[in-house]
Amino acid sequence: MPKCLECDAEITLKADVETGEIIDCPDCGTEFEVRSVDPPTLDHAPQEEEDWGE
Amino acid sequence: MRLGLLCSIIRTEEKLILQALRNRGVEFEKIDDRQLALDLHSSTFPWDVVLERAVNHARALHTLKIFNDRGLPTINRWEVANVCGDKVLTTNALERAGVPTPRTIVAYTPDSALAAIESMGYPVVLKPAVGSWGRLIARANDRHAAEALLEHKQILGSYHHSIFYIQEYVEKAGRDIRAFVVGDQTISAIYRMSDHWITNTARGATTANCPVTDELNAICIAAAKAVGGGVLAVDVFESEHGLQVNEVNYTMEFRNSIDVTGVPIHERIVDYTLSVGQAAITAAR
Numbered sequence: 001m002p003k004c005l006e007c008d009a010e011i012t013l014k015a016d017v018e019t020g021e022i023i024d025c026p027d028c029g030t031e032f033e034v035r036s037v038d039p040p041t042l043d044h045a046p047q048e049e050e051d052w053g054e
Numbered sequence: 055m056r057l058g059l060l061c062s063i064i065r066t067e068e069k070l071i072l073q074a075l076r077n078r079g080v081e082f083e084k085i086d087d088r089q090l091a092l093d094l095h096s097s098t099f100p101w102d103v104v105l106e107r108a109v110n111h112a113r114a115l116h117t118l119k120i121f122n123d124r125g126l127p128t129i130n131r132w133e134v135a136n137v138c139g140d141k142v143l144t145t146n147a148l149e150r151a152g153v154p155t156p157r158t159i160v161a162y163t164p165d166s167a168l169a170a171i172e173s174m175g176y177p178v179v180l181k182p183a184v185g186s187w188g189r190l191i192a193r194a195n196d197r198h199a200a201e202a203l204l205e206h207k208q209i210l211g212s213y214h215h216s217i218f219y220i221q222e223y224v225e226k227a228g229r230d231i232r233a234f235v236v237g238d239q240t241i242s243a244i245y246r247m248s249d250h251w252i253t254n255t256a257r258g259a260t261t262a263n264c265p266v267t268d269e270l271n272a273i274c275i276a277a278a279k280a281v282g283g284g285v286l287a288v289d290v291f292e293s294e295h296g297l298q299v300n301e302v303n304y305t306m307e308f309r310n311s312i313d314v315t316g317v318p319i320h321e322r323i324v325d326y327t328l329s330v331g332q333a334a335i336t337a338a339r
Contacts, residue, residue, distance in 0.1 A: 053186020
């Protein structure tokens, strides 16, 4: 089970989690990107850029 | 058929599309734009069709151009992304096609922009030509606010913030319509409701089903055609002059629109993508 890179809380990934998905730490709310599902690896989510959108 | 899904971060929409592809047994590959290195001297790709779902407009725009110029079909096409990604080009395309849209003036200096605003009358809405999610959209209710906004945009922004997109303020009584067009059909629509004058769901607007009337379908199809067609979200105002198209989005978000409409938008997008890919394969034979 991966841990929050900020507060060290354990983060449970849902069974259908995708590589590239953005998730929140349930304790401190920091956003992370799932960089790998197996093994589960997290990194800080990228910051929103000016041309992000739909 | 081998499908490429161009993306970076995976939003709820991409997750739904990935699930739909897996459920159907479609052979596909996620193409993470952060890992792409596109050789402009090569023309071969391992995909028959690419569904573009990148969150970065600039990356999507360049990648689509490179793919399309080398014969790889994409949803949406580069021309569509280019027009929809720039509000000046979108409004221009709508107006040239005769699709009702709020009055808009483009100016390039604070002085000419202020003169245009004064001629239009207050309130007005200033928008960045490139941007989304309601980001940096500003309403100026009087000359003092307009002067401050224009100065801030010029001094604090990069050069494209001095392309002043000035739109008349449309009183929309707390809601607008977002309609989803896939190919030649408006498959569903929602009302986006907010006490705030900005009604983007990214800014907290709530949603409800909006019936797709013949009138709504007609203006949405006309808008989609004006920008080149494909898979598009058309934002519509119910103005005192009738329906007006505000914007058209080419990498539409729809997470808040499936439950309220009952229409599986992600499935319709996959249907359309597979049909485009199949048509390209058939044409190549």
